[in-house]
Amino acid sequence: MPTPPDADARRAVAPVICYPTDTLPKPDMALYGKVREGMIKVSEIIAEPREAACFEVPAGYVFRISSIEGPQVGDLNLWNAHDLGERFYSGKTRALHGTHVTTGERMWSSLPTLRPMATIIHDTLDWYGIDAFGGSVHDVIGTRCDPYTGNLLQGGHYHHCCHSNLTRALAEHLNIPLREAEPHIHDVMNVFMCTGFTRDTGQYFMKASPVRPGDHIDLFAEIDLLGALSACPGGDCGSEHTSDVAPCHPLKIEVFAPPPDVLKDWTSPDTNAYDRTHGR
Numbered sequence: 001m002p003t004p005p006d007a008d009a010r011r012a013v014a015p016v017i018c019y020p021t022d023t024l025p026k027p028d029m030a031l032y033g034k035v036r037e038g039m040i041k042v043s044e045i046i047a048e049p050r051e052a053a054c055f056e057v058p059a060g061y062v063f064r065i066s067s068i069e070g071p072q073v074g075d076l077n078l079w080n081a082h083d084l085g086e087r088f089y090s091g092k093t094r095a096l097h098g099t100h101v102t103t104g105e106r107m108w109s110s111l112p113t114l115r116p117m118a119t120i121i122h123d124t125l126d127w128y129g130i131d132a133f134g135g136s137v138h139d140v141i142g143t144r145c146d147p148y149t150g151n152l153l154q155g156g157h158y159h160h161c162c163h164s165n166l167t168r169a170l171a172e173h174l175n176i177p178l179r180e181a182e183p184h185i186h187d188v189m190n191v192f193m194c195t196g197f198t199r200d201t202g203q204y205f206m207k208a209s210p211v212r213p214g215d216h217i218d219l220f221a222e223i224d225l226l227g228a229l230s231a232c233p234g235g236d237c238g239s240e241h242t243s244d245v246a247p248c249h250p251l252k253i254e255v256f257a258p259p260p261d262v263l264k265d266w267t268s269p270d271t272n273a274y275d276r277t278h279g280r
């Protein structure tokens, strides 16, 4: 189409933030700081390379995901431990907090509950910011690598994409068939993954994660959680995924109990207050 004469003026219109967050309830970071100071480790589990692991975190507890042997990206799913219908809503989290999340930001649940499931209370990669390519860490843009997209683009049947790893782990944890577990797998938070959009073509890109062994992210469980974490076959996601090509490393998940009494006045967030009458 011909470029209209006022094209530059139209392009020069300043953007507005879709969802200003000034009215979002603010997380009580001082309280979470006290939880972190005195928390006591109760369990740990390893997500082996190109596999996933499930873990449960009671409300008020903290879970930590750590890089342990080498740079590695993790694909994280979260559910309400008592209702798998309430699960992490990557799209709305992205709308509220932007393309990447860090300390003080939250993982929100699906409609109609739309409430904080977990709050990031510590992130050793919070220094990274946004790099010269527009890349940043802890992506909530991506979906999860899956064998269907792999089949569409490359053909073949690769079985260790995060989607399959998460499906197997959930099926095993709940002792249900794979076909029953698979629909519960949802778009993830890509822990430690460094991504962005190219300026010229607007394409989704990834680059080698800046994570190093010892780096970790701590999340406070706002409700009773069931989690699943896959150590992505993409490794540090610096080259490719949906294959066994990239070097892969395990990820450690630790669960910590809060110190006694710190949370005595704290309660889990309520489900969303919208009346659900939808105009009828």
Ligand SMILES: [Zn+2]
Residues within 6 Å of the ligand: 075, 144, 145, 161, 162, 163, 231, 232, 233, 234, 241
């Ligand atoms: Zn993956």
